[in-house]
Amino acid sequence: MIKAVLFDLDGTLFDSSSGIFHTANHTMRVLGFDECHDEKQLRKFVGPPLRECFRITFATEEKYLDRCVEVYREEYRKTGMHMCYPYPGITDLLKWLKAHGVKTGVCTLKYETLARDIIDEKGMKELFDVVYGTDSAGKITKADSIRKAVERLGVDGKDVLMVGDTMNDLNGAKEAGVLFAGCTWGFGFEKKSDVTMGFPVESTDDIMEYIRKENNLMEIRKINTSAAPAAIGPYSQAVQYGDIIFCSGQIPIVPETGAVLEGSAAEQAAQCFKNISAVLAEAGTDLSHVVKATVFLKDMNDFVPVNGVYAEAFSASEVLPARSAVQVAKLPKDVKVEIEVIAVK
Numbered sequence: 001m002i003k004a005v006l007f008d009l010d011g012t013l014f015d016s017s018s019g020i021f022h023t024a025n026h027t028m029r030v031l032g033f034d035e036c037h038d039e040k041q042l043r044k045f046v047g048p049p050l051r052e053c054f055r056i057t058f059a060t061e062e063k064y065l066d067r068c069v070e071v072y073r074e075e076y077r078k079t080g081m082h083m084c085y086p087y088p089g090i091t092d093l094l095k096w097l098k099a100h101g102v103k104t105g106v107c108t109l110k111y112e113t114l115a116r117d118i119i120d121e122k123g124m125k126e127l128f129d130v131v132y133g134t135d136s137a138g139k140i141t142k143a144d145s146i147r148k149a150v151e152r153l154g155v156d157g158k159d160v161l162m163v164g165d166t167m168n169d170l171n172g173a174k175e176a177g178v179l180f181a182g183c184t185w186g187f188g189f190e191k192k193s194d195v196t197m198g199f200p201v202e203s204t205d206d207i208m209e210y211i212r213k214e215n216n217l218m219e220i221r222k223i224n225t226s227a228a229p230a231a232i233g234p235y236s237q238a239v240q241y242g243d244i245i246f247c248s249g250q251i252p253i254v255p256e257t258g259a260v261l262e263g264s265a266a267e268q269a270a271q272c273f274k275n276i277s278a279v280l281a282e283a284g285t286d287l288s289h290v291v292k293a294t295v296f297l298k299d300m301n302d303f304v305p306v307n308g309v310y311a312e313a314f315s316a317s318e319v320l321p322a323r324s325a326v327q328v329a330k331l332p333k334d335v336k337v338e339i340e341v342i343a344v345k
Contacts, residue, residue: 001159001214001215002102002159002160002161002210002211002214002215003102003103003153003155003156003159003160004102004103004104004105004129004149004150004153004155004159004160004161005097005103005104005105005160005161005162005163005207006104006105006106006107006146006160006161006163006178007104007105007106007107007162007163007164008106008107008108008162008163008164008165008166008169008186009106009108009110009115009118009133010046010047010084010108010110010186010187011046011047011164011165011166011183011185011187011188012087012163012164012165012169012183012186013086013087013090013106014084014085014086014087014090014118014122015084015085015086015087016046016080016083017042017043017046017187018083018084019076019079019080019081019082019083019084020042020045020046020076020080021039021042021045022079022083023072023075023076023079023080024036024042024045024053024054024057024058024072025037026071026072026075026079027054027068027072027075028058030071030075031064031067031068031071033058033060033064034058036057036058041057042057043187043188044056044057045057046166046186046187046188047109047165047166047167047168047187047188048109048166048168049109049134050068050069050072050073050111051065051066051068051069054068054069073114076114077114077117081114081117081118081121082121084118084122085122086122086124087204088204089203089204089205090204091124091127092204093204093207093208094124094128095127096208097211098127100211100215100217102211102215103129103153104127104128104129105128105129105130105131105132105149105152105153106119106128106130106131106132106133107132107133107142107145107146107149107162108132108133109133109134109141109142109145109168110133110134111133111135111136112131112132112133112134112135113133115131115133116131116133119131129152129153130148130149130152130153132145132146132149133145141172141175142168142169142171142172142173142175143171143172143173143175143176145172146160146162146172146173146176146178147176150176150178157176157177157178158177158178158179160178160179161178161180161181161210161211162176162178162179162180162181163180163181163183163201163207164180164181164182164183164186164188165182165183165184165185165186165188165189166187166189167188168188169182169188170182170195170196170197170198173197174197179198180195180197180198180199181195181201181206181210182194182195182197182198182199182200182201183200183201183202184200184201184202185202185203209284218241218242219241220239220240220241221240221241222236222239222240223236223237223238223239223240223245223279223282223283224236224237224282225237225278225279225281225282226255227255227278227282228250228255228275228276228278228279228282229250229251229253229255229258229275231248236248237279237282238279238280238282238283240283243344243345244343244344245280245283245285245343245344245345246342247276247279247280247340247341247342247343248340249294249338249339249340250272250273250276250279250338250339250340251268251272251331251332251333251335252267252268252269252271252272252335252337253271253275253333254271255275255278260333260335264302264305264336265299265302265305265306265336265337266302266305266308266309268335268336268337269295269305269306269337269339270309272337272338272339273287273309273310273313273339276339276341280341280343283343283345284345285343285344285345286343287313287316287317287341287343288314288316288317288318289343289345290314290317290321290341290342290343291321291322291342291344292322292342293310293321293322293323293324293342294323294324294325294326294339294340294341295310295323295324295325295326295337295338295339296326296327296328296331296338296339296340297325297326297327297328297336298327298328298330298331298334298335298336298337299327299336302336302337303325306337307325310323321341
């Protein structure tokens with residue numbers, strides 16, 4: 001069970017790239033060194049301790065590092081710290097975690113007072129239970145901050161998930177003995193295969209989904225996608241409860257045009273299944289995981305051709321879904337067929 005989620009700051013909670021890159025190059029200008037405008041190289045500046053950032057990114061000599069750190073921190077507090085913004089979905093994720101009783105914290109290699117000031121400036125102070133960063137000497141490691149957070153939160157390390165975007169975060173989680181999720185939207189992990197411990201996440205929804213499963217959270221979730229006809233009325237395209245997806249009936253509307261596909265019952269059934277597949281894909285599953293299907297026909301004489309389309313739609317299913325097929329007096333927009341399904345993940 002996940003009782004606490006800890007987050008790195010730069011590249012995980014906030015896109016702070018513009019402020020960091022600005023401040024790094026400002027520091028180089030002040031010291032009379034060449035700036036760097038290669039974004040790939042500048043991305044290396046995010047993650048490691050500050051002295052190491054200058055060494056890695058600008059090949060700065062040891063004798064200049066203390067002065068670099070001094071200039072950087074002065075300019076970052078004045079300008080750079082204000083040039084950062086939460087990544088999409090972060091605020092909603094933090095509120096969701098709070099609502100479900102999961103404790104939250106920040107573990108960063110940024111100077112701790114700066115980290116606190118940034119979080120406060122963005123109006124997110126109340127969303128975190130603890131915030132830990134490094135000290136003025138930069139001697140506190142990522143693992144140190146994670147251990148402090150775990151101890152302060154009063155939880156067991158095996159029940160803690162660390163979310164970060166660099167190898168520093170991964171190694172810190174490993175050293176501290178907590179679980180790890182590597183996010184691909186930050187500065188370090190460009191693709192899922194870069195995450196060599198724990199598991200990768202491509203969006204905040206992936207984190208929610210993991211915690212739902214680990215904590216066995218049974219909540220109602222709306223499924224919506226533009227790849228299927230919009231729900232015009234007081235209903236949802238689909239609703240997820242746990243690992244079960246209840247799909248509303250789909251009629252043969254082409255989502256790109258919003259018009260009914262004219263044609264035979266078989267052709268309309270094929271469009272119904274295209275729409276259903278789009279909804280299921282949004283929910284993270286597919287037709288092979290359908291456990292129950294209901295087919296509504298305007299004319300039962302169309303059963304045989306529609307059944308052929310139906311059989312093709314479920315050709316990849318190891319176990320065919322349970323099914324009902326009924327004739328009805330009339331269907332929406334006077335279509336020939338409507339299909340609804342229940343699926344699992």
